[in-house]
Amino acid sequence: MARYGYSQRTVLERDPDLDRTRNLGIIAHIDAGKTTTTERMLYYSGFTRRIGDVDDGSTVTDFLPAERARGITIQSAAITFHWPPGTQGRLGAPLTTPRSLTPHTINLIDTPGHADFTFEVLRSLRILDGAVCILDGVAGVEAQTEKVWHQASSYMIPRIVYVNKLDRDGASFGRTVKEIGARLAGWPAVCQIPWWEGKKGRFVGVGDAIGLRAMKWDEGGDGKAVKVCQLEELEKPGEALGEEIKRARVALVELLSEHDDQIVEKFIEHDEDHLAIPSADIIESLRRCILDGSGAVIPVFAGASFRNIGVQPLLDAVIDLLPGPTERPDPEVSVGSLKGGLNDLLGGRLLPEQTDRDSHKKHKAKKASYLAATSATSTALTRGLEGCALAFKVVNDAKRGVLVYVRVYSGTINRHAPLFNTSLHTTERAPRLLRMHASDAVDIPFISAGQIGVIVGLKYARTGDTLISYHGANHKAGPPSPLSSLQLRPIDVPPPVFFASVEPQSLAEEKHLEEALALLLREDPSLHVSVDDDSGQTLLSGMGELHLEIARDRLVRDFKAKADMGKIEIGYRECVLGSSSKPEKITFDKEIAGKRTKAACNVSVEPAFDLESGVQDSKKIWSTIREGNMVSISIVGMSVDRATIDSPENPLRPHLNTSNLCQALTNGALAALARGPKYCFPMHSTHVRLSVDPSSDIFGPESTLAAFSSAARMATLAALKTVSKETGTALMEPVMHVIVSVDERSLGAVVHDISAARGGHIISLGDNDNDPLNHPHSTTTTAVADEPPRPAIDVGKLYAPPDPFGGSPTMDHQDSRQRNIVARVPLKEMVGYLRHLRSLTGGRGTFVMSVDRFERMGAQREKIVLQELRGL
Numbered sequence: 001m002a003r004y005g006y007s008q009r010t011v012l013e014r015d016p017d018l019d020r021t022r023n024l025g026i027i028a029h030i031d032a033g034k035t036t037t038t039e040r041m042l043y044y045s046g047f048t049r050r051i052g053d054v055d056d057g058s059t060v061t062d063f064l065p066a067e068r069a070r071g072i073t074i075q076s077a078a079i080t081f082h083w084p085p086g087t088q089g090r091l092g093a094p095l096t097t098p099r100s101l102t103p104h105t106i107n108l109i110d111t112p113g114h115a116d117f118t119f120e121v122l123r124s125l126r127i128l129d130g131a132v133c134i135l136d137g138v139a140g141v142e143a144q145t146e147k148v149w150h151q152a153s154s155y156m157i158p159r160i161v162y163v164n165k166l167d168r169d170g171a172s173f174g175r176t177v178k179e180i181g182a183r184l185a186g187w188p189a190v191c192q193i194p195w196w197e198g199k200k201g202r203f204v205g206v207g208d209a210i211g212l213r214a215m216k217w218d219e220g221g222d223g224k225a226v227k228v229c230q231l232e233e234l235e236k237p238g239e240a241l242g243e244e245i246k247r248a249r250v251a252l253v254e255l256l257s258e259h260d261d262q263i264v265e266k267f268i269e270h271d272e273d274h275l276a277i278p279s280a281d282i283i284e285s286l287r288r289c290i291l292d293g294s295g296a297v298i299p300v301f302a303g304a305s306f307r308n309i310g311v312q313p314l315l316d317a318v319i320d321l322l323p324g325p326t327e328r329p330d331p332e333v334s335v336g337s338l339k340g341g342l343n344d345l346l347g348g349r350l351l352p353e354q355t356d357r358d359s360h361k362k363h364k365a366k367k368a369s370y371l372a373a374t375s376a377t378s379t380a381l382t383r384g385l386e387g388c389a390l391a392f393k394v395v396n397d398a399k400r401g402v403l404v405y406v407r408v409y410s411g412t413i414n415r416h417a418p419l420f421n422t423s424l425h426t427t428e429r430a431p432r433l434l435r436m437h438a439s440d441a442v443d444i445p446f447i448s449a450g451q452i453g454v455i456v457g458l459k460y461a462r463t464g465d466t467l468i469s470y471h472g473a474n475h476k477a478g479p480p481s482p483l484s485s486l487q488l489r490p491i492d493v494p495p496p497v498f499f500a501s502v503e504p505q506s507l508a509e510e511k512h513l514e515e516a517l518a519l520l521l522r523e524d525p526s527l528h529v530s531v532d533d534d535s536g537q538t539l540l541s542g543m544g545e546l547h548l549e550i551a552r553d554r555l556v557r558d559f560k561a562k563a564d565m566g567k568i569e570i571g572y573r574e575c576v577l578g579s580s581s582k583p584e585k586i587t588f589d590k591e592i593a594g595k596r597t598k599a600a601c602n603v604s605v606e607p608a609f610d611l612e613s614g615v616q617d618s619k620k621i622w623s624t625i626r627e628g629n630m631v632s633i634s635i636v637g638m639s640v641d642r643a644t645i646d647s648p649e650n651p652l653r654p655h656l657n658t659s660n661l662c663q664a665l666t667n668g669a670l671a672a673l674a675r676g677p678k679y680c681f682p683m684h685s686t687h688v689r690l691s692v693d694p695s696s697d698i699f700g701p702e703s704t705l706a707a708f709s710s711a712a713r714m715a716t717l718a719a720l721k722t723v724s725k726e727t728g729t730a731l732m733e734p735v736m737h738v739i740v741s742v743d744e745r746s747l748g749a750v751v752h753d754i755s756a757a758r759g760g761h762i763i764s765l766g767d768n769d770n771d772p773l774n775h776p777h778s779t780t781t782t783a784v785a786d787e788p789p790r791p792a793i794d795v796g797k798l799y800a801p802p803d804p805f806g807g808s809p810t811m812d813h814q815d816s817r818q819r820n821i822v823a824r825v826p827l828k829e830m831v832g833y834l835r836h837l838r839s840l841t842g843g844r845g846t847f848v849m850s851v852d853r854f855e856r857m858g859a860q861r862e863k864i865v866l867q868e869l870r871g872l
Ligand SMILES: Nc1nc2c(ncn2[C@@H]2O[C@H](COP(=O)(O)OP(=O)(O)OP(=O)(O)O)[C@@H](O)[C@H]2O)c(=O)[nH]1
Pocket: 028, 029, 030, 031, 032, 033, 034, 035, 036, 037, 054, 055, 071, 072, 073, 074, 112, 113, 114, 164, 165, 166, 167, 168, 303, 304, 305, 306, 307
């Protein structure tokens, strides 16, 4: 079965320009040096005339004022530049090997490193064809890196690693290589080794195991001039670098031989001489090994971007090793109930998957109907579809208005073409198309498959929406089915756990604030806005404190909204403690716009703390799980089979369509669940059972969908109120899955702090028994969920060059060993944790966290939290 996001190999036309395009992302832990490295890339490619500096806020990529002020990257900006610069080759000429001899187009998508921006990272990751993962040579593999690395594996993104900051005291390339093996669960293929010179071990350049040479940069220069030394020059007596480069080459060939048969042939062809294999063959082998995006083989490069060392060979590696759009797997789409690769679907090659439970006969019948459906869909798509793109980012630009960044996956998107948004079901024209160079832009007539570009002037498109253009576009009706339901697979948005009220400073500002919030939500769908019915207050919720702080900055500074944001608070949830004793029946009966509307339904509620295992209800014909709650619907006289087919006996006919009715009822119930009866927090772990009896609850044409939705909302509110009175409700709190990376020395203090002071539950300690790093000969397997485990990695057998001081690759320096503490901790106890962790660990500790679940609080804890909430 295909993994998340993609199925089989793509069948994009082999376009020579696309072969020379790299949709590249840079991923890393916060502060590893993404922006610093990007600035050098832009400078060496001739894109900028001076090197921007993160520390004085003059970089090209971090162009939002909020980013510049904080010195961190918040938004992924897409920039296009060319590498190598100059005229060594020309576009359209056949590809030479190595590819880095011919100019290529790099679309660079910068991704944020902060944990609060997971959604940003994910939405950038999915459109990449390859990525560079930057590590800090002192800190090694940090918790956030591990997290993003595994996310990239699940999107099958081919990656290379760049170990940065090797100029810093305490930098340890060898230890970092071992950590790559252990923590990133792949085989590090050391392509470069650091060149440390003199007694103090000054970092001056890199040794190249692929090209059997070394590169040296002048101290203090802009790094443009690179001195290349061949192996012979490095083999002088007393010169250790030459020998180490040879050792690295042997290790590289040995490693590749275990993953690639073709390099074994080359090895034999060259009399089993590791050094005799041409560098072009090594490059091709590395390329083959990383192309599947599994991360099983991890090419490792070295540098110190801040000192202008190592960036040009890194760019060469991007071109030489990472794939172009034509070499990537087919993007996964859904069309109605069909799911599969877009190009498979267009080419009529989508095959059904047989589940283990399907009997052969049943499978045969299923396959026949499936094939008929896919073939009809394929024909419709091939006839109709002109272009299909994913809006992966929406940005409000002060000069140009709203910019929608898109990646085109099929066909072309042309200027002025009407674009149908299959997520919102609206059509909008694309008046202008741009190619972005950070904050500069160039007008272009079209964006074709595999390319990244910007559409200006769209009013509705949001981040994550699928946009299509089609033959015979019809503004009013939109495309015919099934084209109208074509969607590139969306990203799951985690639940928001922090919220704050947002108030306009005056009544006159209300409208402007509303518009600014709407724009903010278009940019970032992981933000939510709700209006408290009782107080009329607008609440903005998000995934982290920083997430909301940035949202406030965006509102006030960038959108110029005159608004105040209240205190950022934790988004608790409320749950019912018992079930309704009898269903609550509500008849909604109201005149709307001069027209009478009337509908009724019955609702009962009950606790559902384990939604994962499913809630049994034989009568239900429809159920939805949303934000930790379940809504299930039954209609008297209908069973699951008949419900989906609008047969003549369907009791809802002729006024109502079953799925529209169920959707309207669900929307009504979900609206009621947004506010708990006692504490006003959203409900969680609650099952709403809704039932409609067509003989008594439907009143002919007066029973509109809106009337049903209102009836469902009111009945759910009433049922929650009754249960709250009869059995009570309780508070639930977000509990986080936390990974803290600390060195051995601080382990005890941090563990004690988590378990004693923060009420956390330690799950694992990365202790001597489990942590491969502490057992040089122990093994590790891949940590990617839903992946079959890869053969174990023997960390002790990995090649890593010796480090000059301190960080020996055997990691016998007890105190500098990194340990990962995995724990579950209530979010409330994690507020402001980074500062505390830094003080416990002398500034070295880092952590990542994500929402694990919502948990009911004990009575004592609930009392304390309630007192705090009431300001007591
Ligand atoms: N000594 C040294 N410092 C570096 C190097 N590269 C980056 N830095 C410094 O590390 C800090 C963080 O660098 P950034 O480039 O902002 O890191 P980033 O990964 O973009 O950080 P975010 O944007 O916050 O995710 C800055 O103070 C840089 O000057 C390097 O090679 N050597």
